[in-house]
Amino acid sequence: xxxxxxxxxxxxxxxxxxxxxxxxxxxxxxxxxxxxxxxxxxxxxxxxxxxxxxxxxxxxxxxxxxxxxxxxxxxxxxxxxxxxxxxxxxxxxxxxxxxxxxxxxxxxxxxxxxxxxxxxxxxxxxxxxxxxxxxxxxxxxxxxxxxxxxxxxxxxxxxxxxxxxxxxx
Amino acid sequence: xxxxxxxxxxxxxxxxxxxxxxxxxxxxxxxxxxxxxxxxxxxxxxxxxxxxxxxxxxxxxxxxxxxxxxxxxxxxxxxxxxxxxxxxxxxxxxxxxxxxxxxxxxxxxxxxxxxxxxxxxxxxxxxxxxxxxxxxxxxxxxxxxxxxxxxxxxxxxxxxxxxxxxxxxxxxxxxxxxxxxxxxxxxxxxxxxxxxxxxxxxxxxx
Numbered sequence: 001x002x003x004x005x006x007x008x009x010x011x012x013x014x015x016x017x018x019x020x021x022x023x024x025x026x027x028x029x030x031x032x033x034x035x036x037x038x039x040x041x042x043x044x045x046x047x048x049x050x051x052x053x054x055x056x057x058x059x060x061x062x063x064x065x066x067x068x069x070x071x072x073x074x075x076x077x078x079x080x081x082x083x084x085x086x087x088x089x090x091x092x093x094x095x096x097x098x099x100x101x102x103x104x105x106x107x108x109x110x111x112x113x114x115x116x117x118x119x120x121x122x123x124x125x126x127x128x129x130x131x132x133x134x135x136x137x138x139x140x141x142x143x144x145x146x147x148x149x150x151x152x153x154x155x156x157x158x159x160x161x162x163x164x165x166x167x168x169x
Numbered sequence: 170x171x172x173x174x175x176x177x178x179x180x181x182x183x184x185x186x187x188x189x190x191x192x193x194x195x196x197x198x199x200x201x202x203x204x205x206x207x208x209x210x211x212x213x214x215x216x217x218x219x220x221x222x223x224x225x226x227x228x229x230x231x232x233x234x235x236x237x238x239x240x241x242x243x244x245x246x247x248x249x250x251x252x253x254x255x256x257x258x259x260x261x262x263x264x265x266x267x268x269x270x271x272x273x274x275x276x277x278x279x280x281x282x283x284x285x286x287x288x289x290x291x292x293x294x295x296x297x298x299x300x301x302x303x304x305x306x307x308x309x310x311x312x313x314x315x316x317x318x319x320x321x322x323x324x325x326x327x328x329x330x331x332x333x334x335x336x337x338x339x340x341x342x343x344x345x346x347x348x349x350x351x352x353x354x355x356x357x358x359x360x361x362x363x364x365x366x367x368x369x370x371x372x373x374x375x
Contacts, residue, residue, distance in 0.1 A: 012361040016338075020360055023367075027316070027331035030309050037222035041236060042215040048240055049214065049247070050207055 040168075043120070043143055047166045050118070051147070057162045059084035080167070086159040087148060093169060100138040101169050107132035107148065116147040119169075127151065144169050188336035195256035203250055214243060217260065220332040221267045227328040228271035234278070238270045245270075260337035261344045264329065315366040323359035 010017075059082035066076045082089040091105040107113060110132030117124045117136050120143050128134040148162040201209035218239060225235035245266060246253075253259050316324055326345060333341050342354035 010356060010361055010364055012356055012358045014356050014361075016354065016356055019364065020356055021335075023312075023360065023363065024327075024331045026308070026312055027327055030312055031223055031328055031331065033309070035223075035226055037219045038232070038236075041222070041239070042211075042218045044236075045214050045218060045239060045243055046207075046211045049210060049243055 040143070044166050047118070047143060047145055051145075051163055056147075057084045057086060057160045059087070059089060059162050059164045061165060062088070082146075082162075082164045084162045087162050089146060089148060089162065089164065091146070096138060098138070100140055103136040103139055103169075105134045105136075105146070107134070112151045114149040114151055116149065118145045118147060119143065139169060141169050143167070191334070191336055192256040195259060199250070199253055199256065199259060202247075210247075213259075217263055220260070220329075220334075221263055223332045224264055224267045224329050225271045227325040228268055229275055230271050234274050235271075238267060238274055241270055242267045257337050257340045260333060261340035264333070264341055265344045268329075311367070315363055318366055319359060319362060323362065326357075326359050327363065 010019075061080060062083040063079075063081040065079050067079065078093045080091050080093070082091075088108040089105060090108070091103050094102045094104075096102055103117065105115065105128070107115075107128050110130065111128065112130055113128050113132075115126055115128055115134045117139055119140050121140050124136055124139065126134055126136065143166050145166045146164040150159075150161070195213075198209045198213050202213065221239050221242060222235055225238045226232070230238060242263060246263065249262070253262055316327065319327070326347065329345065330338070330341070338354045342357075347354065347357050
């Protein structure tokens with residue numbers, strides 16, 4: 001009945017059997033162990049896709065540093081600079097006592113813009129002042145992303161919207 | 170319980186817990202995405218990205234290129250959502266699009282990363298583990314040694330197929346140019362060869 005393939009092993013034309021399924025499971029486990037997808041990739045992809053309708057300029061991380069806040073040992077303040085073609089965005093992230101973080105930011109060149117902080121929970125929106133300064137006092141930890149839009153809807157004097165890569169706060 | 174317009178026979182997929190329910194769920198997600206649901210899109214992204222990661226990596230892309238390709242593929246899905254007519258077509262479309270995009274990126278970069286650069290042989294050696302761990306590592310190493318004796322195409326196909334949910338085998342096998350028999354996908358040369366290698370010992374069989 002069975003027609004061995006070249007004298008050894010099962011025929012290539014046969015349907016899958018339990019041994020095949022077991023083997024495929026083993027292969028899956030092997031690659032899963034050797035080269036897993038980064039665990040946060042689906043979240044980052046979701047973030048990226050949620051921005052799909054915007055006319056955007058994508059900023060890149062130009063610099064990132066940690067500085068010890070001294071007094072409270074473990075707590076550090078983190079400063080990140082993003083560059084896009086039209087805008088530089090610098091943010092400083094400090095831990096709040098309640099487990100959230102505070103984000104202070106500056107836009108260069110200084111300008112009044114609408115700044116949105118998108119998190120996995122919701123989106124916070126504020127305006128920067130004439131000096132380009134803005135602050136989110138309480139942001140949940142986790143993935144977050146900044147979007148800098150024109151100061152008023154439909155007015156593009158301030159240049160295109162700028163979006164930063166997703167960060168983990 | 171649930172009516173599904175899936176006329177494909179499912180005898181091959183005996184081990185899968187309820188393919189019909191899965192098909193209905195995916196169909197519902199796809200139609201929700203059509204109506205603009207980010208939540209449904211997120212669920213699909215979460216469910217299929219691991220498969221697509223392995224498709225892209227199997228095509229020889231670096232991790233960061235693989236991430237870029239996944240981004241492109243998901244954007245493209247949104248543009249081509251109308252072409253996805255059945256739930257099983259989704260996996261096939263995603264796999265093929267990922268594979269094509271991966272080839273395009275590779276050709277553009279001419280940055281070929283040989284498959285065996287992923288030095289798997291080193292991975293399981295994480296110092297003394299539990300007895301069970303040691304046994305698993307041994308099995309994995311044996312499997313890896315056998316897989317490495319297959320052609321690059323077989324290695325790629327098996328890595329992809331291993332991550333495909335069973336109900337989608339048929340659609341994907343056809344898309345990948347694997348033979349299908351009258352009742353569904355067949356074992357194929359690659360799996361038959363792998364089984365022969367594992368059964369016959371690894372030496373002198375390449």
